[in-house]
Amino acid sequence: MQSAGPISGSRSFLSKLREGDEIARLITFIFAATVVLITVALVYELWTSSVLARHKFGLHFFVSEAWDPVLDEFGALPFIYGTLVTSAVSLLIAIPLGIGASIFLAELAPPRISDTLQFFIDLLAAVPSVIYGLLGIFIVVPMMRNVIYPALNKPFGFLPIFKGPSYGVGMLTAGIVLAIMVIPYIISVSREVLLSVPRDQREAALALGSTRWESTWKVVVPFARTGIMGSVFLALARALGETMAVTMVIGNTPKIAASLFAPGYSIAAVIANDFTEATGELQTQSYIELGLVLFLLTFILNGLARILIIVTTQKGSKVSN
Amino acid sequence: MKRTAVLLMAVLVAGGLVWAQGLLINGAGATFPYPIYSKWFDVYHQKNGSLQFNYQSVGSGAGIKQVTEGTVDFGATDGPMNDEQLKAYQDKHGSAILHFPTVLGAVVPTYNLSGVSGSLNFTPEALAGIFLGKITKWNDPAIAGANKGVSLPAGDIVVVHRSDGSGTTYVWTDYLCKISDEWKSKVNKSTSVNWPVGLGGKGNEGVTALIKQTPNSFGYVELIYAAQNNIPYGTVRNAAGTFVKADLKSVSEAAAGAAKDMPEDFRVSITNAPGKTAYPISSFTWLLVPSKIQDNAKREAIKGFLTWMLADGQSYAEQLSYAQLPKAVIEKEKKAIAKVQ
Numbered sequence: 001m002q003s004a005g006p007i008s009g010s011r012s013f014l015s016k017l018r019e020g021d022e023i024a025r026l027i028t029f030i031f032a033a034t035v036v037l038i039t040v041a042l043v044y045e046l047w048t049s050s051v052l053a054r055h056k057f058g059l060h061f062f063v064s065e066a067w068d069p070v071l072d073e074f075g076a077l078p079f080i081y082g083t084l085v086t087s088a089v090s091l092l093i094a095i096p097l098g099i100g101a102s103i104f105l106a107e108l109a110p111p112r113i114s115d116t117l118q119f120f121i122d123l124l125a126a127v128p129s130v131i132y133g134l135l136g137i138f139i140v141v142p143m144m145r146n147v148i149y150p151a152l153n154k155p156f157g158f159l160p161i162f163k164g165p166s167y168g169v170g171m172l173t174a175g176i177v178l179a180i181m182v183i184p185y186i187i188s189v190s191r192e193v194l195l196s197v198p199r200d201q202r203e204a205a206l207a208l209g210s211t212r213w214e215s216t217w218k219v220v221v222p223f224a225r226t227g228i229m230g231s232v233f234l235a236l237a238r239a240l241g242e243t244m245a246v247t248m249v250i251g252n253t254p255k256i257a258a259s260l261f262a263p264g265y266s267i268a269a270v271i272a273n274d275f276t277e278a279t280g281e282l283q284t285q286s287y288i289e290l291g292l293v294l295f296l297l298t299f300i301l302n303g304l305a306r307i308l309i310i311v312t313t314q315k316g317s318k319v320s321n
Numbered sequence: 322m323k324r325t326a327v328l329l330m331a332v333l334v335a336g337g338l339v340w341a342q343g344l345l346i347n348g349a350g351a352t353f354p355y356p357i358y359s360k361w362f363d364v365y366h367q368k369n370g371s372l373q374f375n376y377q378s379v380g381s382g383a384g385i386k387q388v389t390e391g392t393v394d395f396g397a398t399d400g401p402m403n404d405e406q407l408k409a410y411q412d413k414h415g416s417a418i419l420h421f422p423t424v425l426g427a428v429v430p431t432y433n434l435s436g437v438s439g440s441l442n443f444t445p446e447a448l449a450g451i452f453l454g455k456i457t458k459w460n461d462p463a464i465a466g467a468n469k470g471v472s473l474p475a476g477d478i479v480v481v482h483r484s485d486g487s488g489t490t491y492v493w494t495d496y497l498c499k500i501s502d503e504w505k506s507k508v509n510k511s512t513s514v515n516w517p518v519g520l521g522g523k524g525n526e527g528v529t530a531l532i533k534q535t536p537n538s539f540g541y542v543e544l545i546y547a548a549q550n551n552i553p554y555g556t557v558r559n560a561a562g563t564f565v566k567a568d569l570k571s572v573s574e575a576a577a578g579a580a581k582d583m584p585e586d587f588r589v590s591i592t593n594a595p596g597k598t599a600y601p602i603s604s605f606t607w608l609l610v611p612s613k614i615q616d617n618a619k620r621e622a623i624k625g626f627l628t629w630m631l632a633d634g635q636s637y638a639e640q641l642s643y644a645q646l647p648k649a650v651i652e653k654e655k656k657a658i659a660k661v662q
Contacts, residue, residue, distance in 0.1 A: 068515035070508070141534050167479055167520055167535055252484030252521025263520050273523055277382040277486025277512045
C-alpha cells in the first residue's frame with residue numbers, strides 16, 4: 001500500500017471507507033476470522049470440559065482398552081483403532097473406484113453421459129448418512145454374511161485379518177458402507193479437477209504420439225494430482241467423522257480384534273450412542289475427551305496430508321524440469 | 322402499511338400476555354415412558370388450559386443431570402438415582418429430591434432361531450450364562466433342559482445388547498446381578514456396562530434389526546416394543562420357579578409382590594420379585610420431583626398433576642401397553658405428595 005506512492009498515501013481512511021474497500025476488507029476479514037475463532041473455541045471447550053478425565057487417566061487414556069462405566073475405567077484405544085481401521089478400509093476401496101470413475105467421466109465418456117452421471121453422483125453425495133446405514137443393514141450385512149465372508153474366509157482364512165466368524169456386522173462392513181458414502185466425493189471433486197486440466201497439455205501429449213490413454217494416465221492425471229489428493233482427504237475427513245451409518249453396521253463392541261470380520265466401535269459412534277445416557281461426571285468427561293481425541297486425529301491426518309501434497313508436488317516439478 | 326404494523330404489534334403483545342399467563346413446566350428424562358407421559362401431559366393440559374407441560378425424552382441419565390442442575394422443573398428416569406446422585410442433589414439445592422413411580426415396564430428376551438416357532442423357556446442360569454459368554458451353543462443343556470421337545474440348533478449363540486446407555490439395559494443388568502453372583506462381581510448394573518460378549522445395537526429398534534438379520538442371535542428388548550412390533554419373546558423362570566411370559570398382568574404382579582415392603586423413598590428394584598405369577602424382569606419408572614419448589618404456582622401444578630396421574634391418569638396406561646401401579650403403591654404415593662413443599 002505504502003509503496004503505491006503519494007496518491008494512495010494521501011487518501012484518508014474516511015475516503016477509503018466511502019469507496020467501500022476498507023469495509024469490504026473488514027467484513028470479509030471478520031468472516032475469515034470466525035473460522036479460526038470457531039476452531040479455537042471448539043478445542044478450548046473440549047479441553048476444559050474434559051479436565052477430570054484428562055487428569056485421572058493422563059496419557060494412559062490413549063493406550064487403555066478398558067471401557068467400563070460401572071468401574072469408571074475409560075480408555076480410547078479400541079475406538080481409535082476402530083475409527084482408523086474403518087476409514088482405511090473405506091479409502092482402500094474408494095480410491096481406485098473413485099479415481100477410475102472420475103477418469104472415465106472426465107476423459108473418456110461422451111459429455112452427455114458424463115453430465116448425466118455427474119447428476120446422480122451429486123445426488124448420492126447429498127443422501128443423508130442414516131439412509132446409507134439402512135442400506136448397510138438391509139443389503140450389505142446379509143451380503144457380507146452370505147457372499148463376501150465365504151469368498152474371503154475360505155481362501156484367505158489363514159490371514160489374521162480374514163480369520164474368525166462373521167456376524168454380518170463388523171469393521172469390514174462398516175468400511176464398505178463408508179466407501180459407498182465417500183466415493184461420490186472422490187468422483188465429483190476429481191472429475192472437476194481433471195476437466196480443468198488445460199487442453200494444450202493433452203494436445204501436446206497427443207502431438208508427441210502418445211495414445212489417448214497414455215496422455216490421460218501420464219500427463220493429465222499427474223497434472224491434476226494435487227486436486228485428486230484433495231478429494232481423497234475430503235473423503236477421509238468424512239469417513240473419520242461419520243456416525244450414524246457406522247454405528248448401524250459396525251457392531252458397537254469396544255474390542256480390538258485383528259480380524260476385519262470382528263465387530264468394533266468408532267469414536268463418533270460411541271459418542272452418539274452413549275453420551276446422553278452417561279451417568280457419572282467422569283463418564284461424561286471421558287466422552288468429551290474422546291471428542292478431543294477425534295479432533296486430534298483429524299488434525300494429525302490433515303497435517304500429514306498437507307505434507308504429502310507438498311512433498312509430491314516438489315518431486316513432480318523436479319521431474320518436469 | 323403503518324396500521325397493519327400497529328395491528329400486528331398489538332396482536333403480538335396480546336399473544337405474549339396470554340402466553341405469559343399460562344404456566345409452562347419443563348421436564349426431561351427417560352425415553353421409555355415418553356408415550357404415556359406425552360399422553361398424560363396432553364390430557365392434563367386440555368383439562369387445565371392455562372397449564373402446559375413440556376417433556377423432552379433425552380434419556381434417564383440426562384434427566385437426572387438436568388434436574389440436578391436445575392435446568393428443568395422435574396426429571397424422569399428408568400433406574401432410581403443412586404446414593405451418590407442423591408447426595409449431589411442435596412449438596413446443590415439443600416433439599417432432597419423425591420421419586421414417584423408412574424407406571425411399570427418389563428424387558429423380554431428375544432431371539433432368532435429358524436425352525437423354532439413357539440416361545441422358548443429361559444432359566445435365570447441360562448440367561449446369565451449366555452450373557453457371560455459361558456453358554457455359547459443353542460443346544461447347551463442349560464437351554465435345552467427347559468425346552469423339552471424343541472429341537473434347538475447346534476449353532477453358536479450371537480448375543481445382542483444395547484449399545485446406547487439405556488434404562489432397558491439397567492433393568493436387564495439389575496436382574497442379572499440378582500440371579501448371578503458372577504455377573505454382579507464381573508459386570509454389575511448400570512445404564513451401560515462393559516459387556517463380556519456380544520454385538521451392540523442402537524435403541525430397541527437397532528437390537529431388533531440386528532436380531533432379525535442374524536441367525537441364532539439372542540438379545541433383550543422392552544416389552545412394549547416387542548408387543549407393538551410382534552417380536553417373539555421367551556418366558557423366564559421367576560423366583561417362585563414358574564416360567565412366566567411377560568404381559569401387563571404378570572408385570573403388575575411383580576410390583577404387587579414388592580409393594581409390601583416398599584421403602585419410603587420408592588427407590589426399589591422389583592426384578593426377580595416374589596410371587597407365583599410375577600414376571601421377574603420388571604421395573605418401575607419414576608418421576609423425579611424436587612421436595613422444595615419455590616414458585617407457588619409451579620409447586621401446586623406439579624402436585625396437582627401427580628394426584629391426577631395416580632388416579633385418572635392410570636387408566637390411560639393399559640391402552641399404551643404400560644402396566645398400572647398396584648393399589649398399595651398408589652396409596653403410599655398419595656401420602657408422599659405432601660412432602661413436596
